[in-house]
Amino acid sequence: MILSGKAKLAGVFGWPVGHSRSPKLHGFWIEQHRIDGAYVPLSVRPEDFAYALRALPRMGFAGANVTIPHKQTALALADHVEPLARRIGAVNTLVVREDGSIEGRNTDAFGFLENLRHAVPDFSAATGVSVVIGAGGAARAVAAALLDDGAPRVRLINRTRSRAVEVAEALGGPIEVVDWEDRAEALAGSNLLVNTTSLGMTGQPPLDLALDALPRDALVTDIVYVPLETPLLLQARLRGHRTVDGLGMLLHQARPGFLAWFGVMPAVTDELRRFVES
Missing domain, CATH: 3.40.50.10860 (Leucine Dehydrogenase, chain A, domain 1)
Known part of the structure; x- marks a missing residue:
């Protein structure tokens, strides 16, 4: 130094x-x-x-x-x-x-998109529907990044619906709030799934989400980076999805x-x- x-x-x-x-x-x-x-x-x-x-x-x-x-x-x-x-x-x-x-x-929005593009250079939110889990500060940054990158629709899912509604109203644009009970069905027809919650982090329970409806060519990413491969990313990788861990977002932001x-x-x-x- x-x-x-x-x-x-x-x-x-x-x-x-x-x-x-x-x-x-x-x-x-x-x-x-x-x-x-x-x-x-x-x-x-x-x-x-x-x-x-x-x-x-x-x-x-x-x-x-x-x-x-x-x-x-x-x-x-x-x-x-x-x-x-x-x-x-x-x-x-x-x-x-x-x-x-x-x-x-x-x-954070810059870091999120740069992390995806570092791993998947041809990624563009404009190519399809994005699903975002969570409604905290990270979810706001991720949703804003996706909207600014041209996402035609962002499906926002949170256990407490009112918090997701607040995010949608604050950001504006094509954000669809989905009830927690409908989270698995909301994956249908999407090209990106993002977990912005702490679920899956070391010491926290895993994200309870069945991926059956998620198209096989969809990209899956998690902003959690401890562990690098969360239960969600492991589940997605075993189904054949491309996955991106959360450490890169920390580095790029x-x-x-x-x-x-x-x-x-x-x-x-x-x-x-x-x-x-x-």
Whole structure:
């Protein structure tokens, strides 16, 4: 690591923040590109977050990532918010502008699509119906990405229907809310299935979803990356579907922030994946 008095600084806000893989990820790129800079964990309590955010330019930071529980608060506090972040309703990336003001962005939609295209270069949401399981912040980002990529219809399924309705109303566009009891039948005629819930994560129960109605040429992806192959992805792979794990979304969503802070658009490589997995 190269550090001088002119080092570029960035970090990740969270409470807690010890679980975040972002310092390891950005540290890899900083070393790879021999950048005079550092990326550090910023463990900040919710009641102190506003003060910490305002201190970024005063401490010489170029910006920061934002994780749980600060994403919605960052949306409210940022001086400027990009339209996509406002649609999604959360900020995961802060950029300090030259005038010292702070811009809030959301790179999850970018990361989601880039992950799919890295694994399946010819992927396009415009080719068919997409099914999204969940109605949290990740579901909002995924649905927004699919709509912006031309999806003719997004079927949104959540155990609590009212939350899915809120997402559909917030995003607008061709989103069809499907009742949880009808989730298996909703797979018919789709070309993409996305799980945005924590179901299937280590320590959580698996997603209860029969894939019988899912067309064999449909792509299946899960934003969970611990484990890399969730029960859903295993079930899909055994049926012959192409599958994409969630680690790539984490890696790709970090790229625009790194570009904004350190001036280089980094690449997601097999070497990087192995490093972060380890």
